[in-house]
Amino acid sequence: MSNFAKVRPVGYRKGRAAIGEDPTRRYPIYAIKGGAPTLLEQRDEVARLLADENYDGDIAELLQRADQITAQIEQANQRQARLRALQGAVPPGDPQPGDQRQQPGMGPDDRGNPDPVSAAEAFVRSKALEHFRTSGKRGQFSVEYRAAPTGTVTTTTQPQQNTRLPGIIPNNPDFPLLVASLLDRQTSDGSTLEYMRDTSGPQSSWNKAAVVAEGGDKPKSGPFTFDLITTTTKTVAHWVPITRQTADDNSQLMGYINGRLTYGLEYKMDREILTGNGTTEMQGILTTPGIGSYQPGVGSTDVKLITVRKAKTQGELALYPPTAVVLNPMDWQDIELDEDDNGQFRVIANVTDPGAPMRLWGLTVVTTVAMAAGTALLGGFRTGATLWERQGITILMTDSHADYFTANTLVILAERRANVAVHTPQAFVKITFAAATS
Structure with missing residues (x-):
């Protein structure tokens, strides 16, 4: 099966049927030909179709696809949040993040600068x-x-x-x-x-500065x-x-x-x-x-x-x-x-x-x-x-x-x-x- 055949369509459009084909058949729309689109690419394509007032495809299926992409993105975000929480967790008794900064002489100065002030x-x-x-x-x-x-x-x-x-x-x-x-x-x-x-x-x-008339000699200080x-x-x-x-x-x-x-x-x-x-x-x-x-x-x-x-x-x-x-x-x-x-x-x-x-x-x-x-x-x-x-x-x-x-x-x-x-x-x-x- 080709890569094109593996891509799930994000919408359908009407077109001229070939000889012997059903003239009412709708042709699928793919975000990227030749490779599976990412979640962001699928989201942008569905958003574009939803915003297109002239789109005459299956609206119900387009809405269903929008819900699926939203759920997949939320699931990916939750997975990343769980990963960050797991990486930051420290068992009791182990050094906590930032502990050293709270030791005497390790904190910032009164302006928040990290550099030593004494x-x-x-x-x-x-x-x-x-x-x-x-x-x-x-x-x-x-x-x-x-x-x-x-x-x-x-x-x-x-x-x-x-x-x-x-x-x-x-x-x-x-x-x-x-x-x-x-x-x-x-x-x-x-x-x-x-x-x-x-x-x-x-x-x-020594300051001999003075007002001098035009053409007159200037005084010398010293x-x-x-x-x-x-x-x-x-x-x-x-x-x-x-x-x-x-x-x-x-x-x-x-x-x-x-x-x-x-x-x-x-x-x-x-x-x-x-x-x-x-x-x-x-x-x-x-x-x-x-x-x-x-x-x-x-x-x-x-x-x-x-x-x-x-x-x-x-x-x-x-x-x-x-x-x-x-x-x-x-x-x-x-x-x-x-x-x-x-x-x-x-x-x-x-x-x-x-x-x-x-x-x-x-x-x-x-x-x-x-x-x-x-x-x-x-x-x-x-x-x-x-x-x-x-x-x-x-x-x-x-x-x-x-x-x-x-x-x-x-x-x-x-x-x-x-x-x-x-x-x-x-x-x-x-x-x-x-x-x-x-």
Whole structure:
């Protein structure tokens, strides 16, 4: 029997009969000649015939065929649904789909993104930690987490180039919680940094721009002076011992990384950015030559609130508008609790919302014990300095330390490499508050 003879007709049509044939005979209509039509092809053909107002075939049989095709399609859909349900079924006690995503550090961030949002999450999600736990091998491994933009990948076949920083940095203030977040942050490709430090002084001393009459000579601004500063990235690191059982628990492991190691690096970074000596340590802003200073005059009764406002004016007069002020928590307490003669707080603080952004005279306020009490740092931080990171926060873990292996104890270490380029010292003002009077 030919393939054509095997195909079931989807309808009939009238035609001219051959000699000797019954003239009332109807001829079958096939969707595809030469092969059996699929369910979709049969459905489309029957639908076309049902929609054809001129169709003069057997309507009852066409309707019956439509019902049969509908039933066959529904049966095929039910079969696929049962197959998917069977494949997704898991016996009790076996790992359920998605369980790993609900473990600490495995879930998405608050925006639904699957990428890690902290050094601890990057570490517990890493293939290196998974291999360390399952392989039973001794040794050390590391996982790097970098919040700053990724730098250029270099190869050992090319000599390492020093990174020279641009001299003009755009001013783009944000609302951070740490001193490091106040700065412009970039990635360094090498360990040596070279940048130009502007030592020209206040803009008012060299800016000679003026209105010029037609045909007149244009004024020349200057003089400009720059120093080429060459420095190196500095490594900040520390480690803690943990038990092997703790290392197998994602919650405890993340607690150690976030609560101790990462916090310790951030705290030290704040101190280095403010007071680093620039030689054996990172370059601190307060130790950079050329920054401005403000201190109330002898006998002044200005409270700290007023002192910050006058220092802001000094920064604005230097044509480097301040964006933030860094205070010791004790000095910020004095400012928030300062009262007028009627016992009313001068600073209107929302005490019911401690998470609200701290602002003073339009400036972002950052409090840190890294700033000495009685002083403050005010400035245009993103205009004046850049934090260059050679290596983001890197977490290392090993069982190969002294006699820790036999004690079932591991070492987990966190480190980062960075330095600060203070390229525009005039953008900063160091504040020294007046001594309290009784």
